[in-house]
Amino acid sequence: MSELAAFLRGLPHVSGLPPELLERVVGLCRERSYARGERVFGRGEPCRTFHAVRAGGVRLTRSTPEGREQLVARLGPGASFAEAALLAFGRYPVDATAVEDPTVLVTIDGAGFQRLLQDDPRAAPAVISSLCVRLAELVERVDELSRVQAGERLARWLQRQPARGAEGRLTVELGLPKRELAAHLAMTPETLSRLLGRWRDAGWIESDRRCIVVLDAERLAELAEGEGQAP
Amino acid sequence: MSELAAFLRGLPHVSGLPPELLERVVGLCRERSYARGERVFGRGEPCRTFHAVRAGGVRLTRSTPEGREQLVARLGPGASFAEAALLAFGRYPVDATAVEDPTVLVTIDGAGFQRLLQDDPRAAPAVISSLCVRLAELVERVDELSRVQAGERLARWLQRQPARGAEGRLTVELGLPKRELAAHLAMTPETLSRLLGRWRDAGWIESDRRCIVVLDAERLAELAEGEGQAP
DNA sequence: CGGTGCGTTGACATTTCTCAACTGTTGTGG
DNA sequence: CCACAACAGTTGAGAAATGTCAACGCACCG
Numbered sequence: 001m002s003e004l005a006a007f008l009r010g011l012p013h014v015s016g017l018p019p020e021l022l023e024r025v026v027g028l029c030r031e032r033s034y035a036r037g038e039r040v041f042g043r044g045e046p047c048r049t050f051h052a053v054r055a056g057g058v059r060l061t062r063s064t065p066e067g068r069e070q071l072v073a074r075l076g077p078g079a080s081f082a083e084a085a086l087l088a089f090g091r092y093p094v095d096a097t098a099v100e101d102p103t104v105l106v107t108i109d110g111a112g113f114q115r116l117l118q119d120d121p122r123a124a125p126a127v128i129s130s131l132c133v134r135l136a137e138l139v140e141r142v143d144e145l146s147r148v149q150a151g152e153r154l155a156r157w158l159q160r161q162p163a164r165g166a167e168g169r170l171t172v173e174l175g176l177p178k179r180e181l182a183a184h185l186a187m188t189p190e191t192l193s194r195l196l197g198r199w200r201d202a203g204w205i206e207s208d209r210r211c212i213v214v215l216d217a218e219r220l221a222e223l224a225e226g227e228g229q230a231p
Numbered sequence: 232m233s234e235l236a237a238f239l240r241g242l243p244h245v246s247g248l249p250p251e252l253l254e255r256v257v258g259l260c261r262e263r264s265y266a267r268g269e270r271v272f273g274r275g276e277p278c279r280t281f282h283a284v285r286a287g288g289v290r291l292t293r294s295t296p297e298g299r300e301q302l303v304a305r306l307g308p309g310a311s312f313a314e315a316a317l318l319a320f321g322r323y324p325v326d327a328t329a330v331e332d333p334t335v336l337v338t339i340d341g342a343g344f345q346r347l348l349q350d351d352p353r354a355a356p357a358v359i360s361s362l363c364v365r366l367a368e369l370v371e372r373v374d375e376l377s378r379v380q381a382g383e384r385l386a387r388w389l390q391r392q393p394a395r396g397a398e399g400r401l402t403v404e405l406g407l408p409k410r411e412l413a414a415h416l417a418m419t420p421e422t423l424s425r426l427l428g429r430w431r432d433a434g435w436i437e438s439d440r441r442c443i444v445v446l447d448a449e450r451l452a453e454l455a456e457g458e459g460q461a462p
Numbered sequence: 463c464g465g466t467g468c469g470t471t472g473a474c475a476t477t478t479c480t481c482a483a484c485t486g487t488t489g490t491g492g
Numbered sequence: 493c494c495a496c497a498a499c500a501g502t503t504g505a506g507a508a509a510t511g512t513c514a515a516c517g518c519a520c521c522g
Contacts, residue, residue, distance in 0.1 A: 062374065070374060070377060071377075072370060072373070072374065083363075084362075084363040084366045084367060087359055087360060087363050088359075088360045088363030088364055088367070089363070089367070093367065093370070117352070117355060117356070117359075118352055118353075118356075119352070120352070121348070121349055121350070121351070121352040121355070122349075123355075124348060124352065124354075124355030124358075124359070125348070125349070127355075127359060128318055128319075128348070128355065128358060128359060128362065129318060129319045131359065131362040131363065131366065132314075132315040132318050132319030132320070132362065133319055134366060135315045135362065135365060135366055135369065136315060136319070136320070136324065138366065138369040138370065138373060139303065139324070139369065141373055142303070142369060142372055142373060142376065143293065143301060143303065145373060145376040145377065145417065146301065146302075146376065146414070146417045147417075148417065148478085148479075148509095149509080150509080150510070151509095177468070177469090178468075178469065179467095179468070179469080183377075186376065186377045186378075186379065187510075187511090188510075188511060188512085189468085189469070189470090190469095190470080190471085190510085190511075190512085191509090191510060191511075192469095193469065193470055193471080194470090194471085194510090197470080197471085209468080209469075209519085225295050226295075379477090379510085379511075380477080381477080381478070408499095408500065408501090409500075409501065410499095410500065410501080418478080418479090419478075419479060419480085420500085420501070420502090421478090421479075421480085421501095421502080421503085422477090422478060422479075423501095424501060424502055424503080425478095425502085425503085428502080428503085440487085440500080440501080463522100464521105464522095465520105465521090465522085466519105466520090466521085466522100467518105467519095467520090467521105468517105468518085468519085468520100469516105469517090469518080469519100470515105470516080470517080470518095471514105471515085471516080471517100472513105472514085472515085472516100473512105473513090473514090474511105474512080474513085474514105475510105475511085475512075475513095476509105476510085476511070476512090477508105477509090477510075477511080478507105478508090478509080478510085479506105479507085479508075479509080480505105480506085480507075480508085481504105481505090481506090481507100482503105482504090482505090483502105483503085483504085484501105484502080484503080484504100485500100485501080485502070485503095486499105486500085486501080486502095487498100487499085487500080487501095488497100488498085488499080488500095489496105489497090489498085489499100490495100490496085490497080490498100491494105491495095491496090491497100492493105492494090492495085492496100
């Protein structure tokens with residue numbers, strides 16, 4: 001059980017909680033495994049729990065009546081989702097689908113969590129501050145999407161990714177297929193591919209199927225500010 | 232003083248509060264008037280208060296080092312802002328400027344507000360649910376901005392605006408100059424103007440400087456789903 | 463070994479941006 | 493009260509970026 005507690009400790013909404021409350025949250029959890037492509041919940045369904053990704057990944061999407069699918073978010077291990085739906089709306093606003101083959105989700109009981117919020121004023125700040133963080137991320141993303149040029153959007157996205165490696169050779173692991181990255185950046189896969197191709201030819205990056213290596217971070221910063229797209 | 236209380240009652244973060252707590256919030260407020268163009272706060276400054284628009288309007292912007300200005304939000308009466316900055320970051324993430332000539336802001340003391348959150352567990356749900364509402368709005372906006380076609384973005388935006396008037400003749404008041412609406416929708420003023428022009432010629436809307444009248448809501452819904460842009 | 467899906471590349475069509483000129487409104491100062 | 497400046501909005505012509513459609517190579521998986 002303390003393994004589960006350790007996992008929960010890493011979740012945004014829970015990480016600020018005092019240990020004693022954390023124990024209560026552990027009691028609200030159930031774990032379940034999903035197959036690739038399996039539906040977790042559907043838009044419009046009543047929402048009585050929220051979820052955290054333990055392993056694998058989840059896609060949150062919206063579908064128009066005509067069947068076109070719009071990617072809202074793609075979440076990996078350590079991410080939680082549907083808290084806002086639970087705390088404010090009572091219905092899921094998106095469809096959720098597992099995308100990797102064993103995808104393990106921890107499901108937290110909503111009623112119990114809300115009771116915890118009401119009982120103990122120490123619980124609220126953790127939830128509030130994590131909601132604020134998510135708010136800030138979304139503002140950042142709106143800012144990003146407002147950029148007209150596709151290259152600008154890509155450069156900004158790359159800058160915000162966690163990267164490892166030495167100065168002058170930053171490696172960004174994609175963690176999602178390029179086709180979904182393209183959707184996330186509001187461009188077509190072809191455009192993404194061509195951008196990466198041009199930047200590779202210019203010697204600014206290297207790229208393969210699952211990572212992008214930034215060789216010239218300075219140039220990337222210029223691209224993010226919208227300068228000189230056309231090498 | 233009860234006039235101020237009535238105003239506060241209309242604010243998202245406060246509207247759910249029990250009357251007795253509302254009274255405490257009243258004690259945390261100060262009111263101040265700003266001239267058109269006057270700076271309210273600047274990005275990076277320490278943040279110890281949050282604000283609500285009583286009258287007039289406020290622009291939240293970000294400026295790149297080169298001086299290009301990016302509109303993050305434009306707020307009118309009844310809107311509050313900078314709570315997330317206060318509750319989670321301690322610094323303002325944007326510049327705020329008054330845009331109308333007498334712009335009146337109510338400023339709420341942050342330390343006092345946070346104390347109130349800690350003292351009384353009834354206060355948290357109101358704040359949490361309003362943060363969730365704002366979160367949902369942003370998700371909606373991200374969805375909107377992800378649409379490739381400018382017309383689709385405009386149609387969706389129009390649908391989400393509060394409209395008055397009878398079925399078959401919905402009047403949407405813009406509340407902001409078209410140049411800023413264009414920025415909000417990630418398009419140029421010229422593109423916005425041409426779209427409205429085409430839709431007017433097609434008989435779907437009427438438009439003047441400060442409102443848009445939707446004559447054919449059904450067609451608008453089709454446009455929002457990305458059908459038939461090119462009349 | 464063949465299939466399935468991702469990613470790339472090419473040719474082409476369109477949308478949208480850019481630049482520039484022009485119109486109409488608003489507000490100011492003589 | 494009018495002239496004039498400043499600004500918002502419109503319109504046009506041309507350029508550029510991006511989307512669309514289609515074909516191909518390549519990895520991964522049964």
